[in-house]
Amino acid sequence: MVMRGVTMAVVANMLSASFSNLGRPVVDRTSLEGEFDFDLETTFAPASANPAAADAGPPSVFVALQEQLGLKLEPTRTTVKVLVVESAEHPTID
Numbered sequence: 001m002v003m004r005g006v007t008m009a010v011v012a013n014m015l016s017a018s019f020s021n022l023g024r025p026v027v028d029r030t031s032l033e034g035e036f037d038f039d040l041e042t043t044f045a046p047a048s049a050n051p052a053a054a055d056a057g058p059p060s061v062f063v064a065l066q067e068q069l070g071l072k073l074e075p076t077r078t079t080v081k082v083l084v085v086e087s088a089e090h091p092t093i094d
Helices: 009-016 051-055 061-069
Strands: 002-006 037-038
Touching: 002 009
Parallel strands: none
Antiparallel strands: 002 037
């Protein structure tokens, strides 16, 4: 994953969207301001219970973020904004 000129908020949103296997939204709590460039080598697959399989390819997102970027994903509770669509219909032509 290669990102150029991104804020930590964008990184958090990208992680939420790209790694749906995290099961939770990712919220930026780094307090880091500005734009960053980075290359992250990771796998999109969920972490394997088999250690031999983990050695065969790129690290999980949790390991990659900590080892390559010095960032750590920590589970916590917080409020997040969500959009709820109760219904949707095709537009009609009058």
